[in-house]
Amino acid sequence: MALVVQKYGGSSVADADGVKRVAQRIVATKKAGNDVVVVVSAMGDTTDDLIDMAKQVSPLPPGRELDMLLTAGERISMALLAMAIANLGHEARSFTGSQAGVITDGSHGKAKIIDVTPGRIRTALDEGSICIVAGFQGVSQGTKDITTLGRGGSDTTAVALAAALDADVCEIYSDVDGVFTADPRIVPAARKIPKISYEEMLEMAASGAKILHLRCVEYARRYNIPIHVRSSFSQKEGTWVVDSSEIEGQDDMEQAIISGVAHDRSEAKITVVGVPDKPGEAAAIFTVLSEAEINIDMIVQNVSAASTGRTDISFTLPSTDGQSALTALNKLKERIGFESLRYDDRIGKVSLIGAGMRSHPGVTATLFGAIADAGVNIEMISTSEIRISVVVAQDDIDTAVAAAHHAFDLDAEQVEAVVYGGTGR
Amino acid sequence: MALVVQKYGGSSVADADGVKRVAQRIVATKKAGNDVVVVVSAMGDTTDDLIDMAKQVSPLPPGRELDMLLTAGERISMALLAMAIANLGHEARSFTGSQAGVITDGSHGKAKIIDVTPGRIRTALDEGSICIVAGFQGVSQGTKDITTLGRGGSDTTAVALAAALDADVCEIYSDVDGVFTADPRIVPAARKIPKISYEEMLEMAASGAKILHLRCVEYARRYNIPIHVRSSFSQKEGTWVVDSSEIEGQDDMEQAIISGVAHDRSEAKITVVGVPDKPGEAAAIFTVLSEAEINIDMIVQNVSAASTGRTDISFTLPSTDGQSALTALNKLKERIGFESLRYDDRIGKVSLIGAGMRSHPGVTATLFGAIADAGVNIEMISTSEIRISVVVAQDDIDTAVAAAHHAFDLDAEQVEAVVYGGTGR
Numbered sequence: 001m002a003l004v005v006q007k008y009g010g011s012s013v014a015d016a017d018g019v020k021r022v023a024q025r026i027v028a029t030k031k032a033g034n035d036v037v038v039v040v041s042a043m044g045d046t047t048d049d050l051i052d053m054a055k056q057v058s059p060l061p062p063g064r065e066l067d068m069l070l071t072a073g074e075r076i077s078m079a080l081l082a083m084a085i086a087n088l089g090h091e092a093r094s095f096t097g098s099q100a101g102v103i104t105d106g107s108h109g110k111a112k113i114i115d116v117t118p119g120r121i122r123t124a125l126d127e128g129s130i131c132i133v134a135g136f137q138g139v140s141q142g143t144k145d146i147t148t149l150g151r152g153g154s155d156t157t158a159v160a161l162a163a164a165l166d167a168d169v170c171e172i173y174s175d176v177d178g179v180f181t182a183d184p185r186i187v188p189a190a191r192k193i194p195k196i197s198y199e200e201m202l203e204m205a206a207s208g209a210k211i212l213h214l215r216c217v218e219y220a221r222r223y224n225i226p227i228h229v230r231s232s233f234s235q236k237e238g239t240w241v242v243d244s245s246e247i248e249g250q251d252d253m254e255q256a257i258i259s260g261v262a263h264d265r266s267e268a269k270i271t272v273v274g275v276p277d278k279p280g281e282a283a284a285i286f287t288v289l290s291e292a293e294i295n296i297d298m299i300v301q302n303v304s305a306a307s308t309g310r311t312d313i314s315f316t317l318p319s320t321d322g323q324s325a326l327t328a329l330n331k332l333k334e335r336i337g338f339e340s341l342r343y344d345d346r347i348g349k350v351s352l353i354g355a356g357m358r359s360h361p362g363v364t365a366t367l368f369g370a371i372a373d374a375g376v377n378i379e380m381i382s383t384s385e386i387r388i389s390v391v392v393a394q395d396d397i398d399t400a401v402a403a404a405h406h407a408f409d410l411d412a413e414q415v416e417a418v419v420y421g422g423t424g425r
Numbered sequence: 426m427a428l429v430v431q432k433y434g435g436s437s438v439a440d441a442d443g444v445k446r447v448a449q450r451i452v453a454t455k456k457a458g459n460d461v462v463v464v465v466s467a468m469g470d471t472t473d474d475l476i477d478m479a480k481q482v483s484p485l486p487p488g489r490e491l492d493m494l495l496t497a498g499e500r501i502s503m504a505l506l507a508m509a510i511a512n513l514g515h516e517a518r519s520f521t522g523s524q525a526g527v528i529t530d531g532s533h534g535k536a537k538i539i540d541v542t543p544g545r546i547r548t549a550l551d552e553g554s555i556c557i558v559a560g561f562q563g564v565s566q567g568t569k570d571i572t573t574l575g576r577g578g579s580d581t582t583a584v585a586l587a588a589a590l591d592a593d594v595c596e597i598y599s600d601v602d603g604v605f606t607a608d609p610r611i612v613p614a615a616r617k618i619p620k621i622s623y624e625e626m627l628e629m630a631a632s633g634a635k636i637l638h639l640r641c642v643e644y645a646r647r648y649n650i651p652i653h654v655r656s657s658f659s660q661k662e663g664t665w666v667v668d669s670s671e672i673e674g675q676d677d678m679e680q681a682i683i684s685g686v687a688h689d690r691s692e693a694k695i696t697v698v699g700v701p702d703k704p705g706e707a708a709a710i711f712t713v714l715s716e717a718e719i720n721i722d723m724i725v726q727n728v729s730a731a732s733t734g735r736t737d738i739s740f741t742l743p744s745t746d747g748q749s750a751l752t753a754l755n756k757l758k759e760r761i762g763f764e765s766l767r768y769d770d771r772i773g774k775v776s777l778i779g780a781g782m783r784s785h786p787g788v789t790a791t792l793f794g795a796i797a798d799a800g801v802n803i804e805m806i807s808t809s810e811i812r813i814s815v816v817v818a819q820d821d822i823d824t825a826v827a828a829a830h831h832a833f834d835l836d837a838e839q840v841e842a843v844v845y846g847g848t849g850r
Contacts, residue, residue, distance in 0.1 A: 016478065016481035016482050019482050020482055023482075050501065053441065053501070053505060054504075054505065054508055056441035057441050057444050057445055057448075057505050057506075057508050057509040057512065058508040058509055058511060058512035059512070060512075061508040061511070061512075062507070062508065062511045064518065065504045065505075065507040065508045065511065065517075065518075065519055066504070066508070068500060068503070068504040068507070068519050069500070069501060069504035069505060069508075071500070072497040072498075072500040072501045072504075073497075075493060075494070075496070075497040075500065076475065076478070076494060076497045078493070079479075079490045079491070079493040079494035079497075080478060080479065080482050080490075080494060081482075082487070082490040082493070083479055083482050083483040083486040083487065083490045083491070083494075084482040084483055086483060086486070086487045086490065087482065087483035087484070087485075087486075092490075093489065093490075094490055094493050099569070144524075
């Protein structure tokens with residue numbers, strides 16, 4: 001008997017029919033001889049509706065109360081799901097994050113999981129019950145206040161529970177069939193990837209693929225929990241995210257295996273112009289930004305112009321953090337001694353992900369060539385062991401993605417190992 | 426410094442404007458130098474909407490899951506209320522029933538409060554915070570499952586917290602100004618009662634006045650918590666429900682003081698025809714009904730007809746229980762030996778409530794006379810120390826209420842001590 005943890009997103013349980021369909025799938029998994037723990041998100045637009053209500057009574061609601069409010073969403077979906085399962089003749093019990101033993105720190109709205117103590121879940125499983133757990137929420141260790149985990153919280157709940165319960169697999173259901181080599185809305189020839197390593201999936205997630213959150217993949221990698229990404233609307237096999245040792249050809253590869261092309265429209269670029277080219281200047285800039293709790297993505301520093309002794313430093317960051325970054329930097333303008341700031345949020349990031357590309361310089365050349373041939377100008381470049389990212393103008397993203405996808409023979413019916421997806425959600 | 430517990434019903438917090446208005450009232454109470462604990466119901470129709478959703482996924486949802494679902498309603502209203510208060514510059518913390526220490530038995534949907542351990546509320550008050558508590562809910566003692574208290578649950582939560590915290594007053598807010606001598610929609614001349622004793626309020630509640638639930642009044646009486654029933658839409662004084670010793674003229678009264686006229690449209694009448702007139706027959710009937718968990722209200726047994734040795738027994742019960750009562754009785758027809766059952770749900774109960782009426786036979790005579798003069802036939806009669814109830818045809822209820830109200834000089838500008846209300850909700 002296997003222990004399966006399943007996670008259903010809001011689009012899978014958007015209405016009563018969705019809840020009933022998901023219930024049938026859960027019961028089928030149970031009937032196949034598995035123990036089943038289900039993590040569920042709030043129904044459809046519930047969370048957005050609750051946030052709207054909060055805005056109507058307060059422009060800046062306290063985090064503790066916003067968390068209390070938002071957790072009502074999962075409470076509704078999990079109770080309805082348990083009812084629908086009971087109606088199919090199987091026992092199901094719903095548990096809040098607190099009841100399921102999801103212990104977090106006290107950072108409301110973006111709490112981190114400290115520990116998972118699923119005693120009540122274990123007991124309920126032993127009694128033959130299907131367990132439904134509220135995603136996205138926990139209880140703070142000291143104050144015992146209700147917390148939410150922030151973006152990707154439900155996926156992370158599922159993986160964390162799978163790890164704590166030593167589950168055999170964590171199935172993440174949404175309305176897409178799996179992870180694709182590129183966003184199918186941009187590249188119609190994009191293909192579903194059957195298997196991808198944690199590392200590549202991490203780069204995909206960090207590069208804008210929204211199908212799995214970075215956090216959830218990091219957690220799965222640390223505890224080596226196989227993730228199966230699939231659609232709740234079909235019975236098709238989806239994409240398996242597993243340790244690279246379990247992927248054929250990745251252990252002793254001789255050539256780069258390109259997984260896919262990801263893109264991200266949510267970033268902005270700041271250029272700090274005329275930074276004195278002496279030790280400690282860059283450190284000063286990024287200390288300021290770190291103190292303002294701003295996550296920086298790509299950083300590029302040009303070689304300094306010998307004539308001026310000054311250099312430009314460019315970096316990308318979530319465009320939602322743009323204003324606070326500019327404010328923080330301007331406060332330190334005199335001390336750092338830069339000349340001016342330039343801000344551009346009409347940019348996007350396109351990334352090529354694949355194992356072993358670092359040792360194959362041809363990959364970089366092919367990528368840059370394809371993007372140039374498509375008439376797209378590259379503004380910034382950054383690379384890792386298994387990823388090359390370029391920043392381009394926002395209007396050029398689709399063109400660049402399609403060009404890269406085609407250049408690496410990722411279009412349908414050509415490759416086996418492939419990546420990316422992104423539902424836009 | 427006084428400790429005030431306030432309870433706001435769903436109609437008071439039906440939308441964002443309602444929530445903000447209630448927040449202002451709470452802050453005003455705090456600014457006046459009081460510690461404030463607020464119990465809040467779900468917004469407007471939220472509970473009904475959640476029940477509708479449950480019905481869409483299951484015809485008979487398990488009680489545990491229905492409670493989990495319904496408690497989302499108060500979670501939303503209490504978090505929004507805390508945000509609205511924070512927006513006015515005062516600290517407010519919301520607490521679920523479980524967090525507030527409302528310990529219940531395990532009867533889902535109609536749990537009874539076993540204990541209240543408001544340690545977290547006390548701490549928050551000591552730290553200067555306003556406390557918002559979810560009404561209608563608690564946590565079961567053994568299994569630690571979420572429970573709901575059933576009808577009147579939020580009022581009962583408020584009174585129970587007031588008792589556990591040794592509060593100075595429990596203010597119950599709704600959309601009516603207080604307890605009236607009769608339903609103002611039926612008797613336009615009905616007047617607001619300034620003060621009423623627990624005992625009379627109990628009889629009012631038991632007789633169909635919906636403004637305060639029986640359970641909440643019983644709790645307040647046991648712990649001697651003064652209740653102030655008032656409107657959240659005005660600043661007017663409402664009705665105080667207090668110990669009779671605190672009401673002038675009730676201690677040493679020489680004559681009956683009629684409080685008001687209540688009515689109840691929710692009952693049905695069953696007549697068991699031709700019951701053998703021998704010891705144990707009535708007991709057998711009511712044992713059957715008690716085993717079916719049916720609450721009986723009035724019972725009338727006619728003197729037996731000497732010729733047949735048989736008698737008729739009539740009783741009233743909530744019409745929602747009518748079908749199960751008939752089923753339970755028919756099962757025992759042979760053993761009890763009655764001839765037939767008659768069922769009538771086109772009836773209603775009209776009750777006159779007031780202290781000392783038992784020792785004044787004139788009260789009964791005046792009541793029956795007034796009802797007869799209005800052309801209304803009385804089907805059943807039952808009396809207590811401070812109440813006379815009659816069953817009439819449903820179509821005659823309004824006429825009977827108005828006639829009784831007028832006969833006892835309760836119409837506006839005439840009396841000081843008066844009763845009843847009932848918003849129909």
